[in-house]
Amino acid sequence: MIHVFLDDYRPCPPGFVAAKSAEECILLLEAEEVDILSLDYDLGWGNPTGLDVVRYIADNGRYPRRIYMHSSSPSGRERMYQVLRSALPPGVHLSHCPMPDSVAAEAAGKRV
Known part of the structure; x- marks a missing residue:
């Protein structure tokens, strides 16, 4: 089980796998079981956003165990x-x- 940090700009925290784009994040959600997902919304001008990831999650039922939003x-x-x-x-x-x-x-x- 992995933890995923979706952000195109901020540094990825220790213990997380970085996803720099919506596409990378969706690939991780498809391939891995995700415990914690931390979402950014804006992922660069003209690029798909965190909302695209969220729609993928809702449409496909690929919910992580815990979801946070740092946008x-x-x-x-x-x-x-x-x-x-x-x-x-x-x-x-x-x-x-x-x-x-x-x-x-x-x-x-x-x-802790």
Whole structure:
């Protein structure tokens, strides 16, 4: 099981696999079981966004166990949240906010 950090600009935190594009993130979701997914919305001018990833997740049922949104775009974050929330299966944690430090430490293999 892996942790995925979708962002084209910010550095990937320890313990996460970096996805620099929506396409990379979708490939990881198809190939791996994902525990934590941290989403950015804007992924570069003219490129697919985090919303495209979210639509893939909802359409294909490839939900990670925990989903956080670290995007600095309030409207993008809200749109992603609403799509995920509308079809959220039981047992999946969805947060409108970035992951807490304790979750990041856990993913990095550090004691909390």
